[in-house]
Amino acid sequence: MILHMDGTHRAGxxxxxxxxxxxxxxxxxxxxxxSEAEEYVSPLLSSFKKKYxxxxxxxxxxxxxLALSSSKIFPNRPQQICQVHFIxxxxxxxxxxxxxxxxxxxxxxxxxxxxxxxRNSENEEDEIKNLQGxxxxxxxxxxxxxxxxxxxxxxxxxxxxxxxxxxKEVYDLAKRLIFCNASNNFIYxxxxxxxxxxxxILEDSTVVHYYCIxxxxxxxxxxxxxxxxxxxxxxxxxxxxxxxxxDEILRKIRGGFVxxxxxxxxxxxxxxxxxxxxxxxxxxxxxxxxxxxxxxxxKIIPFKRHNNGLESSHRRARKAIRERTGRAETNREMxxxxxxxxxxxxxxxxxxxxxxIGDCGDLGHALSSFVKDLPMLRIxxxxxxxxxxxxxxxxxxxxxxxxFIEVLESANxxxxxxxTLQSILGVETGVVAVC
Numbered sequence: 001m002i003l004h005m006d007g008t009h010r011a012g013x014x015x016x017x018x019x020x021x022x023x024x025x026x027x028x029x030x031x032x033x034x035s036e037a038e039e040y041v042s043p044l045l046s047s048f049k050k051k052y053x054x055x056x057x058x059x060x061x062x063x064x065x066l067a068l069s070s071s072k073i074f075p076n077r078p079q080q081i082c083q084v085h086f087i088x089x090x091x092x093x094x095x096x097x098x099x100x101x102x103x104x105x106x107x108x109x110x111x112x113x114x115x116x117x118x119r120n121s122e123n124e125e126d127e128i129k130n131l132q133g134x135x136x137x138x139x140x141x142x143x144x145x146x147x148x149x150x151x152x153x154x155x156x157x158x159x160x161x162x163x164x165x166x167x168k169e170v171y172d173l174a175k176r177l178i179f180c181n182a183s184n185n186f187i188y189x190x191x192x193x194x195x196x197x198x199x200x201i202l203e204d205s206t207v208v209h210y211y212c213i214x215x216x217x218x219x220x221x222x223x224x225x226x227x228x229x230x231x232x233x234x235x236x237x238x239x240x241x242x243x244x245x246x247d248e249i250l251r252k253i254r255g256g257f258v259x260x261x262x263x264x265x266x267x268x269x270x271x272x273x274x275x276x277x278x279x280x281x282x283x284x285x286x287x288x289x290x291x292x293x294x295x296x297x298x299k300i301i302p303f304k305r306h307n308n309g310l311e312s313s314h315r316r317a318r319k320a321i322r323e324r325t326g327r328a329e330t331n332r333e334m335x336x337x338x339x340x341x342x343x344x345x346x347x348x349x350x351x352x353x354x355x356x357i358g359d360c361g362d363l364g365h366a367l368s369s370f371v372k373d374l375p376m377l378r379i380x381x382x383x384x385x386x387x388x389x390x391x392x393x394x395x396x397x398x399x400x401x402x403x404f405i406e407v408l409e410s411a412n413x414x415x416x417x418x419x420t421l422q423s424i425l426g427v428e429t430g431v432v433a434v435c
Contacts, residue, residue, distance in 0.1 A: 001023065002022030002303040002304075003057070004020045004022045004060075004310055005018070005041075005045075005058065005066060006060070006082075006310040006311065007036050008311075008318075008338070013331055013334075013335050015032070015034070015035060016030065016335075016341075017032070017036065017040075017041070018030045018339075022059060022304055022309075024349070024351040024352075025309055026349055026351060028048065028051075029047070029048055030338075030342035031339050032335065032339050036063050036065045038065045038069045040065075041066060045069055045070065045074070046073055055074065055077065056077075057077070057078050057080055057291055057294055058070050058074060058080065059080045059082060059304070059305065059306070059307060060079060060080075060081065060082065061081065061085040062089060067079065078291040079288060080289070080303075081285060083228045083229075083306045084154070085306075085307070086228075086285060088154055088156075089281070090277075090281055094274060094277060095153060095158065095217060095221070098210055098217060099158055099160060099214060101210045102207065102214055105206045105207045105210060106160050106201060109201050112147060115143055115144055115197070116140070116144070118136055118140050118194055119140045127418055128421075131418070131425060132177070132191055134390070135401065138392060138400055139173070139397075140194075141392070141394075143163060143167065145389075146159040146162040147160070153221075161211065164201070169398060170194075170198060171195065171198040171202060174194055176405050180405065180408050213270065216267070217274055220260050220274070220275070220278060224253065224256065224278065227249055228249075229244070229249075246290045249290070250286070250290065253282065260275045260279070289305070290305075313345050316345075317334065317341045317342070317345070318330055390426075400426075403424045404421060404424050
């Protein structure tokens with residue numbers, strides 16, 4: 001077996017600690033413990049060893065308590081550190097610091113409050129102005145989305161980095177719309193205010209400085225992630241273990257570091273220091289990141305070099321509690337029943353259903369009568385939490401903004417133009433349609 005171990009908790013709370021077999025993804029044991037310190041983890045591993053023996057490989061995060069307990073209970077067994085946790089540790093050291101600086105610079109412009117004020121522009125007598133008011137509202141939704149949703153890179157927020165990138169996109173479109181209005185001897189004040197606000201941020205040299213550093217860090221970190229195969233291009237939770245050429249991966253990573261160093265020398269000392277932090281951390285943990293594949297009866301046993309399956313189970317359990325009870329109860333319920341929820345997650349495991357409870361009939365069908373109302377309740381819950389944003393999918397907002405301008409640029413004002421613009425914005429007789 002491959003033993004994956006991982007814990008989840010909130011500051012000051014008990015840890016839901018889970019032991020999972022990595023080939024079939026069955027949760028073998030779970031418990032609530034005060035912390036991941038050696039004194040609490042070792043008894044769990046000792047009990048596990050008595051029941052199941054020693055694993056071929058242990059996959060764990062970078063906590064010292066887990067390393068000490070694993071070495072004590074399973075001496076001479078290779079320990080693979082979770083590659084996702086390795087990237088997250090780097091993320092904490094680099095991305096968090098620079099994003100915090102970028103955030104503080106943007107916040108000084110009071111961007112969020114000023115954008116929200118533009119959302120509530122008064123209705124105009126002129127139909128074109130009303131439509132442009134909706135255009136501004138959608139643009140504001142697009143700019144506020146990263147902040148309101150707390151967009152992350154892996155585990156750390158990069159909301160203001162994403163927002164700045166969107167500011168550049170919306171500013172270019174707003175200028176085009178202003179130029180189009182000017183060619184028709186037309187001015188729409190909220191649009192002018194939006195453009196001036198975005199321009200003030202784009203011309204802030206300190207904001208640009210931190211954005212450029214963060215952009216380069218994320219580019220370099222993404223390159224490392226791609227080589228470690230912990231990228232969004234791969235579904236880590238569902239992907240099968242693959243026998244990869246470790247030497248080839250190491251060659252690519254070291255070649256990437258050579259390119260990073262060369263690039264950083266052109267950019268300056270600050271960038272050189274960043275590359276040194278990334279490369280030095282990798283070299284310190286290289287052996288733990290690439291434990292050799294175990295061989296059993298002459299057969300290589302590939303395994304997942306991350307704990308993302310366990311992480312996904314933790315997140316799924318928290319989300320289910322939050323949707324059912326609200327955010328305030330989530331931590332309390334996890335600290336009461338988190339270990340049981342981890343064990344019950346086996347009910348979604350195909351191997352567990354076949355090998356362990358195969359003689360129980362269709363368990364899902366037996367339970368279905370108790371959960372028939374959940375889909376409707378989820379829809380109502382999401383409606384309540386929707387907020388003031390115009391209900392257009394975030395991925396479609398830029399297309400809506402661009403299409404509106406392209407039509408306005410290529411047509412003269414007429415009833416057909418108004419109808420076309422209304423259609424683009426999802427408006428019928430002054431009412432925003434739900435998309």
